[in-house]
Amino acid sequence: MSAEAAVILVADHPAALADLTAPLRGRLARAGWSCRADHPFIRAYAPTEGRLAITPAFDGHGLLIGDVFDTEGRPLSMDARCSLGCGVLNVVRANMLIGSVWGRYVLIRRAADGVSILRDPSGALEAMVWRKAGVTVIATAADPVLDPLLPDDLDIDPEGVAALVERPGEFFHSPALRGVNPIAAGELRTMEAGGARSKQIWTPAGAYRAGRATPPPLRETVERAVRAMAGDRSWVAELSGGLDSAIVAAALSDGQRRRVTAWVNHYVDQPEGDERTYARAVGDRLGFSLTEVRRNALLIDEARLARTAEGFRPAVNDLDLTYNDDIADRIDASGAWGSLTGQGGDAVFFQMPTPLIALDEIRERGLRARASVIHRTARWTRRSVWPHAWWSAWRDHRRSRAGWDHPWLTDLRGVPPAKALQISVLAFCQTFQGLAGRSRRGPCFNPLLSQPVMEAGLAWSSVELTRGGRDRAAVRAAFSDVLPSSLIARRSKGELGVFYGEAVSARLDFLRDYLLGGALAEAGLIRPGLDELLVRETLLWRGGFQKVLGLALTEAWLRCWTERLRRRRA
Template sequence: MRDYLAVFGGAREQVSLAVQRIAAANSEWSPIAADHGWAVLAPKASAMRVRPLPARRGVIIGDLFERGASGPLQGRVSAISTPQASAEVVCQSLCRHYWGRYVAVVRGADDQGVQAFRDPSGMLDCVTWRAGGLAFVASTLPDWLAAAFLPVLAIDYPHVHRMLLDRSAEVGALGLKGVVAVNPGALQAVEAAEAARMIWRPQTFVGVERQQPKAAAQDLRDAVITTVSALTSPHRPILAELSGGLDSAIVMAALREVRSGGLHALNYFFDAGEGDERRYARDVASKLDVPLHEAERPDLVLTRIPDAAVTSVRPSLSALDGLYEQDLIQHARAVGADQIFTGQGGDSVFFRYATPLVLVDELSRIGLGALRPQSLAQTARRNGISVWALLAGALRRGSAPTGMPTLGFAVSDGATAEDHPWTLGLERWPAKRLQIEGLISAQAYFTATHRGAELDLCQPLLAQPVVEAALRLPVSQLTLEGRDRGLARRLFCDQLPGSVIHRRSKGSAASFYARVVTSSLGFLKPHLLDGRLAALGMVDRPRLEAALDPSQMIWTGGQLEILQAAVLEGWLRHWEERVARSPARLADPP
């Protein structure tokens, strides 16, 4: 369980009274740490850690690990060299010497001005607001808070529209006014209306090669192993989702390297051929000598959008399938595990994409050397095109933004898409930009879910050390021998079966989502066609109606996009109702 609520104020008495009122409003929450002018609350069942910064400069909420260490930090945090160090210097030191799943709340050197820093992985969400003369930093915005501690809220309709047009917008700013979301790697002032300062940027690692290729590649493997070791609970069984694909297999191999026992693998399969990867999961489990549990993914018929998907500050597609969530929790409980490891994010970190943009990156990196016949032939073969088509594609797309997929029935708002802070300045590196856009989209894995409230979800491939090691490597090396995730395949080839290392196909859940949509049309049609997104003109109703026609789905697909829109629709309805109940509102709906 990863929720928290931090309260900061000038006087100890003011904070103490606020904490008493907050704890009285919800008996499942209680203070877990407090000091001069601050306190942190969390659910009583939570294992949330709180570490004070030296010189009473603030706190670190969440898990913190020293670089290179194989377990959680045991001693004090030494991120402040002097009591006068600025908040920027403190957070730069945290990024340099530590990593984890944390939010740091830092006071200014003069004991004034609270600032929130979200760690570069973004695994712990962070929103800030001011109310009742206090500063709040939290993972979400609980609806049980007293009105005195709540911000004045309104829906940010233009941003909701952007969320419909671009899924990556869901993991950046919020569709709410009155609260401020902190991006991963950003330092945000809570009291003042100041723009966030980016302390950590992925661009810093692009195009900077300080090691020989072999050493840099070994660093990537070491980062995976060390990160998995640090996250692993030493005394409890561990459950890992083993899809049968490469990324989850690598995480399973890393777990086997750091743990001799207490490991369990779980494979979910669908009845359609492309959704049944049990053969590959069995090969991995046999090679690593890990017991494998197999379960058919329960069929899902939607009659409503689950609360977990809409009640947090961000819509959560990951929480849509309540049957899967409950089944996963039951499997974990059955083996005594409170941690679940996944290979989520590996497609981006290890670079799975087939794209001519790799050639553009190589031209930026080594100049005309990128035009070597052997390199061109490998890249063209990987993309399934001729060398001439590769060159043409690189020239045509080299200066264009790669963009994110949009919903076919969404109405354009006519506005220029806003660049995420992580993608600025990458004009010469479009393939790296594609990788970083994938990392941005992967933030959706950290949104609120029922399973995340009950268990410790671990996504080691998206941890800061692994991401940094992958960003330092040129895409041409990540796609070694012209293969998607070619370097990752070579780094773990000794531990994994050849069926997975040499596999060129990838499993698909498309048929499962198609069944979900077609079996749920009785709910989805009125939910979307007569919903708020349609009423506000954000979706083209005729195109949406066509997308919901089963006879058209066979040819057009798009079922996952329909479900994304359904979750956003539910989220918008929930928050419009909540804003309407608020004592004060910034603005009425348009």
């Protein structure tokens, strides 16, 4: 069960709501769920011990789920929260709201002809919607207790599963389930008895176009977002030794850092996977001690994989099961609200070394393009300055765009190629907002993927974000006076490939049986050659552990949903 699970029911008429929920109340109560909002047309249920704020509108025809802040980072008052759910929720108002508040939220408003749902641009809360018996159902999680509410025509989509097998571990906006419909981050969806209307209110490309003339200051934006989201709660914070988690630590106020119950660094015996030196330096600079956790194995078994599989999508955010379990245990033991991470920073602040940056310089500045940018980009990416190298990079970029699949990527008008690459990576970062073992105990907050920070990173050109031919150069400069110089100057990244290769190799006997004799194989979706990948030497010397783990999570998901659908039909 997710700590932020909830289901909201919006009925065409009160009798439909009563008919649908009457047989469900006992089941929910036995599972530890309670009614969190109860009005004639709207009802909301969530785990009694859950961490999700649910606020009904004053008039009982709207609902706000989650945390919302004003542009200064102040949480909205209860009156302001109740007011958000009032009034018509159309394209004009959705644009106004997205420009004046931000957070981790889903806003729902009933009208005479249906219900409108706005999901915030960060995508921090899932929002899946469908119709059943005169009721619109919106769910933030697919907890099995909600199975009676699932649509009658729910089924597994074989083509969707095939795509998951083709690209295991990647984020897919559309689930491999027919009958439920995902609302994208930044989308306004209106559900009516006769169908649905959709409008993508916020897109990364739109944020780029709107902000590029006057990009906001990076440090001020990051600090405001991190401090707002952390609030006065206690947290388990991840400190990997990399730049992004260090930025989150530095952005917290002194008082907020004191409320962190553990600054956790996971390390392995291989030197390339041991970043404690950098993490300790951050702790010394900011005044806290590190909780160092030595990793020597990866828990992969059928029971643990089964616990990942109840979501609407395979839990690709749970790729490292043991890591997430450790964070979850620390949340429980310390009484923390949840966990804080620096995930997403690579995309927002531009870590990707690509020659496309030089093409952005030419595209954005035209005849004023600086030769120094082209030379530095060529040196950073180890490319020739001759035009053929740049043409080859552009051609590869255009070819890769054919496989992009997310509502954010449908409108890239006026977006130069490196910025388009950044947007595609941000779309993949929706993975980090997904279900994982740690988010079952407490929410996982990723403040670098909040709307203000994403908008800041998008408004800055890729050239300025990487000025001097250096990844994340602008944000390094912004935080250079509060972080250790050794970390600011660091050019390497932690590398856990050998550790994961060995850890997966140690479970090959189980994984061979699990994958080659499982539901994917029975459906004919295991491609020839997988047995060759499931060999220790291959995993250690050629890699592929991510594909194996991604397939294992997909296998677990398919087994889970096959059984859930079988029980519903029995």
